[in-house]
Amino acid sequence: xxxxxxxxxxxxxRRFLLAILFLIPLFFGIGLRPxxxxxxxxxxxxxxxxxxxxxxxxxxxxxxxxxxxxxIQPDDVLRPGDRLQIPSLEGMxxxxxxxxxxxxxxxxxxxxxxxxxTAVLVKANRxxxxxxxxxxxxxxxxxxxxxxxxxxMPAIKPGQSFLEASVLSGKNTWLLAExxxxxxPTMGMPMDTYYMPSTEENGSNLALPGxxxxxxxxxxxxxGDTFLIEVESDQPVTIHADLASIQPTFVDLGxxxxxxxxxxxxxxxxxxxxxxxxxYPDGSEYRFDQLVMISSGNFSIDEPLQVxxxxxxxxxxxxxxxKFKSVIAAVTPAQxxxxxxxxxxxxxxxxxxxxxSRRTYNDNxxxxxxxxLDLGYCKGTDVYAPARGTVxxxxxxxxxxxxxxxxxxxxxxxxxxxxxxxxxxxxxxIVESGQLIGIIGTTGRSTGPHLxxxxxxxxxxxxxxxxxxxxxx
Ligand SMILES: [Zn+2]
Numbered sequence: 001x002x003x004x005x006x007x008x009x010x011x012x013x014r015r016f017l018l019a020i021l022f023l024i025p026l027f028f029g030i031g032l033r034p035x036x037x038x039x040x041x042x043x044x045x046x047x048x049x050x051x052x053x054x055x056x057x058x059x060x061x062x063x064x065x066x067x068x069x070x071x072i073q074p075d076d077v078l079r080p081g082d083r084l085q086i087p088s089l090e091g092m093x094x095x096x097x098x099x100x101x102x103x104x105x106x107x108x109x110x111x112x113x114x115x116x117x118t119a120v121l122v123k124a125n126r127x128x129x130x131x132x133x134x135x136x137x138x139x140x141x142x143x144x145x146x147x148x149x150x151x152x153m154p155a156i157k158p159g160q161s162f163l164e165a166s167v168l169s170g171k172n173t174w175l176l177a178e179x180x181x182x183x184x185p186t187m188g189m190p191m192d193t194y195y196m197p198s199t200e201e202n203g204s205n206l207a208l209p210g211x212x213x214x215x216x217x218x219x220x221x222x223x224g225d226t227f228l229i230e231v232e233s234d235q236p237v238t239i240h241a242d243l244a245s246i247q248p249t250f251v252d253l254g255x256x257x258x259x260x261x262x263x264x265x266x267x268x269x270x271x272x273x274x275x276x277x278x279x280y281p282d283g284s285e286y287r288f289d290q291l292v293m294i295s296s297g298n299f300s301i302d303e304p305l306q307v308x309x310x311x312x313x314x315x316x317x318x319x320x321x322x323k324f325k326s327v328i329a330a331v332t333p334a335q336x337x338x339x340x341x342x343x344x345x346x347x348x349x350x351x352x353x354x355x356x357s358r359r360t361y362n363d364n365x366x367x368x369x370x371x372x373l374d375l376g377y378c379k380g381t382d383v384y385a386p387a388r389g390t391v392x393x394x395x396x397x398x399x400x401x402x403x404x405x406x407x408x409x410x411x412x413x414x415x416x417x418x419x420x421x422x423x424x425x426x427x428x429x430i431v432e433s434g435q436l437i438g439i440i441g442t443t444g445r446s447t448g449p450h451l452x453x454x455x456x457x458x459x460x461x462x463x464x465x466x467x468x469x470x471x472x473x
Contacts, residue, residue: 044086091116344386356369388430391437403419403423419446455467
């Protein structure tokens with residue numbers, strides 16, 4: 001598009017001309033079908049690096065159709081920010097976005113939220129079955145540009161009708177029924193999720209009485225990833241969750257219950273069930289299941305390591321492993337950290353071995369993986385606490401781990417520091433983010449000076465980089 005403004009003008013001119021052409025028959029009473037809504041198409045906003053053929057392919061259309069609908073000439077140049085209507089997605093409105101399927105989302109709820117017919121959503125996302133809407137899957141949706149969102153309506157309480165709930169929300173009942181695909185307000189059901197226009201976005205797809213929102217955070221999930229389930233409620237509910245056989249412990253932080261879980265780095269990539277049960281004070285229960293996608297961590301495979309055979313799988317090593325496991329087992333019901341974590345060795349460039357890489361020792365067939373992040377010398381040899389916590393383990397001269405420290409950050413989240421040359425804290429110390437706790441060394445099973453930094457959640461090692469790159473919650 002050499003001159004985008006001109007293109008837009010000519011496009012509008014064409015539209016105007018078309019409008020006149022359509023009006024002429026009406027004046028002469030020839031009667032085009034009246035009230036036939038004009039076809040709507042969603043808008044794709046061109047991003048840096050996009051090409052027309054890539055966009056055509058992505059939305060399952062042809063280059064010709066894309067160029068025709070948007071009046072693009074062969075020598076036009078595509079620019080980031082250009083707006084293209086997508087011919088294959090007729091019936092969708094607004095701006096196309098990709099997002100991840102979140103907890104509780106269904107084809108119906110997505111259709112209500114995006115005000116798009118389910119058939120169009122199915123086509124846009126090439127769905128062949130509703131079960132494909134697993135949590136963490138990327139989906140094509142639309143958003144409106146005028147700052148208005150569709151947000152969940154307060155839950156219909158038992159004994160209440162859609163009519164009452166919608167009146168309480170202060171909106172037009174019939175309009176809300178129509179927006180939610182109901183033939184009439186009497187068709188509304190309790191426990192179903194309805195949407196209403198709002199100026200605020202609401203991440204929750206579930207409408208449970210007394211529960212304001214339930215969110216599964218840190219999507220999409222990968223092998224060795226951290227997940228967080230956050231439940232906001234205005235009455236005391238008991239939550240139980242099971243994701244791929246991980247049952248995270250919920251901690252009540254005053255109106256918000258949070259549970260952190262860790263996905264084992266050896267979990268086969270695939271789709272796993274998440275089951276959640278919400279139990280009310282009167283004993284009544286609400287349970288739902290949804291599938292969650294766990295993607296490959298794309299871990300590398302390290303060269304087989306040659307180490308002293310005496311140091312592999314010994315009684316001493318087992319005892320050491322058991323000791324560390326027991327130290328990190330308890331879930332302290334408080335969150336000690338605040339905000340983004342501080343890098344324990346202060347420079348991301350000095351990573352010498354990533355979390356999750358597959359390892360073999362002495363060509364043994366057994367599969368091991370790297371349970372932490374190895375940091376070499378960075379801006380010195382100092383080791384800092386990444387976040388507030390209590391020192392719960394000070395272990396000098398361990399066979400595998402060398403001089404090591406364990407810190408409890410609360411919520412079942414622990415960090416461990418291995419192979420230190422010096423330990424500068426004591427058991428029971430409360431350390432702050434950025435506090436000096438030790439010096440990098442090469443004690444224990446180590447081939448050179450480095451810090452093995454490990455994050456465990458309820459006993460499962462997770463990728464430490466997640467914690468250094470995003471804030472939890
Ligand atoms: Zn390591």
